[in-house]
Amino acid sequence: xxxxxxxxxxLKKHYEINLxxxxxxxxxxxxxxxxxxxxxxxxxxxxxxSGCGKSTTAKLILKIEEPTSGQILFEGEDITKxxxxxxxxxxxxxxxxFQDPYSSLNPRWKVGSIIGEPLKLNTDMSDKEIxxxxxxxxxxxxMHPDWFERYPHQFSGGQRxxxxxxxxxxxxxxxxxxxEPVSALDVSIxxxxxxxxxxxxxEFNLTYIFISHDLSVVEHISDRIVVMYYGDIVELKSVEDxxxxxxxxxxxxxxxxxxxxxx
Amino acid sequence: xxxxxxxxLKTYFYSDxGVNKAVNxxxxxxxxxxxxxxxxxSGSGKSITSLSIMRLIDPPGKIVDGEVIFEGTxxxxxxxxxxxxxxxxxxxxxxxxxMTSLNPSYTVGYQIDEALRLHxxxxxxxxxxEKVVESxxxxxxxxPREKYREYPFKLSGGQRxxxxxxxxMACEPKMLxxxxxxTALDVTIxxxxxxxxxxxxxxxxxxxxxxxxxxxxxxxxxxxxxxMYKGHIVEKASAKELFADPxxxxxxxxxxxxxxxxxxPRKSKLDTVDENVDYLSxxxxxx
Numbered sequence: 001x002x003x004x005x006x007x008x009x010x011l012k013k014h015y016e017i018n019l020x021x022x023x024x025x026x027x028x029x030x031x032x033x034x035x036x037x038x039x040x041x042x043x044x045x046x047x048x049x050s051g052c053g054k055s056t057t058a059k060l061i062l063k064i065e066e067p068t069s070g071q072i073l074f075e076g077e078d079i080t081k082x083x084x085x086x087x088x089x090x091x092x093x094x095x096x097x098f099q100d101p102y103s104s105l106n107p108r109w110k111v112g113s114i115i116g117e118p119l120k121l122n123t124d125m126s127d128k129e130i131x132x133x134x135x136x137x138x139x140x141x142x143m144h145p146d147w148f149e150r151y152p153h154q155f156s157g158g159q160r161x162x163x164x165x166x167x168x169x170x171x172x173x174x175x176x177x178x179x180e181p182v183s184a185l186d187v188s189i190x191x192x193x194x195x196x197x198x199x200x201x202x203e204f205n206l207t208y209i210f211i212s213h214d215l216s217v218v219e220h221i222s223d224r225i226v227v228m229y230y231g232d233i234v235e236l237k238s239v240e241d242x243x244x245x246x247x248x249x250x251x252x253x254x255x256x257x258x259x260x261x262x263x
Numbered sequence: 264x265x266x267x268x269x270x271x272l273k274t275y276f277y278s279d280x281g282v283n284k285a286v287n288x289x290x291x292x293x294x295x296x297x298x299x300x301x302x303x304x305s306g307s308g309k310s311i312t313s314l315s316i317m318r319l320i321d322p323p324g325k326i327v328d329g330e331v332i333f334e335g336t337x338x339x340x341x342x343x344x345x346x347x348x349x350x351x352x353x354x355x356x357x358x359x360x361x362m363t364s365l366n367p368s369y370t371v372g373y374q375i376d377e378a379l380r381l382h383x384x385x386x387x388x389x390x391x392x393e394k395v396v397e398s399x400x401x402x403x404x405x406x407p408r409e410k411y412r413e414y415p416f417k418l419s420g421g422q423r424x425x426x427x428x429x430x431x432m433a434c435e436p437k438m439l440x441x442x443x444x445x446t447a448l449d450v451t452i453x454x455x456x457x458x459x460x461x462x463x464x465x466x467x468x469x470x471x472x473x474x475x476x477x478x479x480x481x482x483x484x485x486x487x488x489x490x491m492y493k494g495h496i497v498e499k500a501s502a503k504e505l506f507a508d509p510x511x512x513x514x515x516x517x518x519x520x521x522x523x524x525x526x527x528p529r530k531s532k533l534d535t536v537d538e539n540v541d542y543l544s545x546x547x548x549x550x
Contacts, residue, residue, distance in 0.1 A: 220522030
């Protein structure tokens with residue numbers, strides 16, 4: 001059996017909304033007691049519609065949000081208790097690729113600085129070493145070395161997403177959380193980015209936590225799928241199982257929403 | 264019978280850098296009661312085509328040449344005043360972003376009523392109210408009488424898009440232009456909205472021009488498909504023919520770039536549209 005990277009136990013995130021001085025606060029149960037494992041080297045997808053808690057789960061894993069209760073064990077260590085130095089060590093191992101390549105890159109920075117920033121912050125590499133590493137990463141994601149001095153606005157959506165991927169790879173992470181990495185892209189570009197993600201996974205032995213609402217994409221890329229609905233996991237299975245014999249009503253509904261030809 | 268015929272339409276954008284031929288000599292027809300889909304990537308000219316039909320092109324853009332014949336009249340030759348009567352009454356449009364295309368400071372009912380106030384002046388207030396309620400019912404909104412008085416912020420994305428469709432359908436137009444109406448919606452809601460549009464078409468016989476980059480959506484809703492690439496039509500065929508037997512290299516590349524569950528081998532390399540290939544050099548496939 002392959003090694004387990006993440007063990008998530010009974011994870012909860014509740015948000016309180018104050019309705020007024022004399023009213024009871026309303027509680028939104030964004031993630032309501034979910035448990036699952038992530039194995040090393042797999043692509044685990046989380047699917048569901050907006051508001052189902054998939055992005056909140058990602059934020060909890062990345063420790064951008066603190067859970068209300070529950071545990072997230074990363075290689076056996078509970079990350080909800082990490083502080084200072086340990087936390088920054090953890091953050092080097094887990095990176096994210098964002099959905100929107102237009103708003104997740106600083107428009108005033110050159111490509112080289114964007115990709116090199118994680119290295120500058122987290123390592124003692126010299127400027128020269130950083131430049132070498134950035135050029136290597138750019139080659140890996142299929143970008144021309146001459147583009148080092150360019151600004152994000154000079155690129156198309158697909159190219160920008162490559163910049164985001166190179167930045168995520170900079171620190172040699174073990175896990176990459178991909179938050180809808182292709183949903184803002186044109187279909188033709190989607191395929192290029194998916195191909196790239198699969199290639200990189202093989203080359204660097206990465207584990208992906210892939211968040212998406214597009215079932216065709218998820219079917220193509222994943223090993224296992226978590227289906228979420230209103231903060232709960234309704235089904236967790238291998239791709240084959242989920243597509244061949246979905247059990248939960250919600251999963252069936254999702255699968256039937258995959259378009260079929262007009263009669 | 265064709266409701267709309269577009270002949271040799273050219274829409275150019277002028278800037279200091281030169282002329283951008285956004286729509287470069289395209290011709291196609293929209294039959295009565297059928298759905299025609301325009302597919303293409305961003306920048307292919309699909310949205311500019313729909314805006315040209317509605318004559319909503321602002322400078323530096325200009326419709327340079329061509330004809331847009333709607334029931335025998337060339338829309339491009341109408342005066343501004345006459346064109347305003349066509350918009351909303353004969354041809355309506357739904358936009359991509361249901362979150363931003365409704366006015367947040369007016370009630371839902373008021374905004375649907377607006378179309379009726381402008382185009383159906385023979386109706387009195389009470390008749391209009393009933394008509395608004397009826398159109399909300401038609402698009403599947405529960406408690407239409409209560410929803411009439413709601414503001415857009417209280418509605419979900421799917422409900423807002425239904426309201427947009429209700430506004431567009433209020434005057435029972437002969438043609439509906441839908442520019443990526445489901446792109447911002449969740450898959451399950453998308454399926455509902457597409458079903459709704461198919462239903463409305465059956466009930467009212469409306470022709471639909473549907474613009475999208477999502478081939479899955481095309482598969483579900485189209486009778487005829489027009490594939491656009493860099494301002495040109497590269498392939499035109501019925502939806503069945505196109506999906507069964509795509510002929511133009513660009514269409515093939517586009518179709519093969521999306522994984523199909525159960526058909527595309529899992530984790531295999533997907534075909535991509537090659538940026539270095541000039542797909543315009545291949546002959547056009549117009550069926």
